[in-house]
Amino acid sequence: MIIVEACVNSVASAIEAEKGGAYRVELCDNLYEGGTTPSAAAIIMTAQSIGIDLHVLIRPRGGDFLYTDLEFEVMKRDIAFCKENGVKGVVLGVLTEFAEVDIKRTLELVKAASPMSVTFHRAFDMAINPIKSLEDVISAGCHRILTSGLSNKVTNGQEIIRMLVKKANGRLIIMAGSGINHENAEELVKYTGVTEIHASARSSYPSKMLYRKQNLYLGGLPEIPEFEISLTDSNKIKLIVQSVSEY
Numbered sequence: 575m576i577i578v579e580a581c582v583n584s585v586a587s588a589i590e591a592e593k594g595g596a597y598r599v600e601l602c603d604n605l606y607e608g609g610t611t612p613s614a615a616a617i618i619m620t621a622q623s624i625g626i627d628l629h630v631l632i633r634p635r636g637g638d639f640l641y642t643d644l645e646f647e648v649m650k651r652d653i654a655f656c657k658e659n660g661v662k663g664v665v666l667g668v669l670t671e672f673a674e675v676d677i678k679r680t681l682e683l684v685k686a687a688s689p690m691s692v693t694f695h696r697a698f699d700m701a702i703n704p705i706k707s708l709e710d711v712i713s714a715g716c717h718r719i720l721t722s723g724l725s726n727k728v729t730n731g732q733e734i735i736r737m738l739v740k741k742a743n744g745r746l747i748i749m750a751g752s753g754i755n756h757e758n759a760e761e762l763v764k765y766t767g768v769t770e771i772h773a774s775a776r777s778s779y780p781s782k783m784l785y786r787k788q789n790l791y792l793g794g795l796p797e798i799p800e801f802e803i804s805l806t807d808s809n810k811i812k813l814i815v816q817s818v819s820e821y
Contacts, residue, residue, distance in 0.1 A: 575769075575821070576763055576768075576769060576770070576771065576818040576819075576821045577597040577598070577769065577771070578595070578596050578597055578770075578771055578773065578811065578814055578815050578818065579596065579597060579598050579599065579600055579629070579749065579770060579771070579772045579773070580594070580596040580598075580599045580600070580772075580773060580775060580806055580811055581599075581600050581602060581605075581609075581751070581772060581773065581774045582600065582601055582602070582620075582806050583601075583602060583603065583605050583776075583804060583805075583806075584616065584805070585616055585619045585623055586805060587599075587805050587806035588601060588620045588623065588624050588628070588806070589623055589624060590805060590806040590807065590808040590811070591624075591626075591775075591808070591811055592624045592625065592626050593808040593811075594775070594808035594809065594810070594811025594812040594814075594815065595811060595812050595815040595816075596626060596811050596815070597626060597627070598626050598627035598628065598629060598662070598663075599620070599624065599626065599627075599628055599629065600629045600630070600631060600665055600693075600772070601616065601617065601620050601628060601629070601631065602631040603616070603631075604636060605804070606793065606798055607635075607636030607637075608633075608636060609631050609633060609695075610633045610634065610636060611630070611632055611633055611634060612630065612631070614655060617630055617655070617656065617659060618659050621659055621660045621661060627662040627663065628660075628661050628662055628663075629661070629662060629663035629664060629665050629691065629693065630652075630656050630661050630663075630664055630665065631664075631665045631666075631695070632649050632652050632653055632656075632664045632665060632666040632683070633649075633666070633667075633695075634649055634652075638669070638700075639667050639669040639697040639700065640668075640669055640670065640671055641668060641679075646668075646679060649666065649683060650682075650683065650686050653666075653683060653686050653687050653690075654686065656687075656690065657687065657690055661690060662690060662691060663687075663691030663692065663693060664683075664687050664690055664691075664692055664693070665692075665693040665695045665720070666680075666683055666692065666693070666694065666695060667680075667694050667695045667696070667697025667698060668680050668683070668697065669697055669700065669701060672702065673700060673701050673702040674701060674702060674703070674706070674707070674710065675694075675701060675707050675710035675711055675714070677713060677714050680710075680711070680714035680716065681713075681714045681715060684714055684715040685715075692715070692716045692717050692718075693716065693718045693719070693720055693749070694711045694714075694716045694718070694719045694720070695720045696720055696721060696722060696752070698711065698719050698720070698721050699721055699722055699723075699724045699725075704724060704734060704737075704738065705741065708738055708741055708742060711746065712742070712745050712746055716746060717746055717747060718746055718747035718748070718749050718770065719738070719742075719746065719747070719748055719749065720749045720750075720751050720772055721734075721735060721738065721748065721749070721750065721751070722735075722750070722751060722752035722753070723735040723738075723750070725752075726752065726753070727752055727753035728750050728751065728752050728753050728754055728758075728762055729753060729758055729762075731752075732762060732765055732766055735748060735750050735762075735766040735768060736766040736767060739766055739767040739768060740767070747769065747770055748766075748768055748770075749768065749770035749772050750762060750766060750768045750770075750771050750772065751771065751772030751773065752772075754771050754772065754773040754814065755773065755775070755810070755813075755814065756810070756813035756814045756816070756817045757817075759771060759773075759814050759817045760817045760818055760821075763818050764821075771814070771818070773810075773811070773814055774806070775806055775807055775810035775811045775814060776804050776805060776806050776807060776810075777804075777805060777807040777810065778799070778802045778803065778804050778805075779802065779803045779804075779805060780801065780802060780803075781800075781801035781802060781803060783801060786800075786801050787800075
């Protein structure tokens with residue numbers, strides 16, 4: 575069976591992902607920054623609202639993956655909170671200043687997370703050497719790697735993903751993500767040999783605000799919509815699940 579993980583940005587999105595047939599969800603916040611750790615209430619309410627596995631992103635801020643001691647302590651405390659509140663897994667990534675996997679810190683986080691599952695996220699795609707990074711992540715005890723094959727979209731990274739699956743040889747799971755939809759999921763699975771895929775599958779819905787302030791952008795960027803709500807689309811999830819159901 576091909577496992578479909580939905581990247582969700584809210585409790586409501588997690589509920590929709592389950593309706594669509596997702597095997598599990600990864601709960602994040604601030605997706606325009608590539609994702610950060612969601613609020614305590616969002617974690618608790620999501621765990622209470624769905625019957626599928628919940629993984630939570632552990633990332634204290636946007637930007638790079640080189641963390642200060644203070645930020646690293648925040649990550650450890652967020653992991654402890656997740657463990658205490660029924661979360662099944664955490665998603666994290668730590669690099670050195672030389673863009674290598676920080677094995678020491680990753681190992682410390684993996685131990686702190688046990689017995690939860692640990693995914694090393696797309697910080698992997700920012701590392702300098704994918705083969706060495708693969709071995710480093712394995713040595714740190716992570717259970718899977720989320721990767722786009724070092725590309726913006728998985729469709730451009732299929733060769734790398736296929737190579738990683740072969741190199742991993744079952745020692746951990748290679749999960750493909752970024753730009754997956756029902757039109758490319760089957761081909762991706764067939765070509766690369768991945769057993770898990772990660773998809774956002776969101777749709778945007780207009781705000782119900784009757785008055786809308788113009789030319790003011792709280793995020794500072796006009797391309798970030800102020801009057802749209804982004805929500806996981808259960809129908810899109812369902813189509814992805816159906817497209818890989820024969821594997």
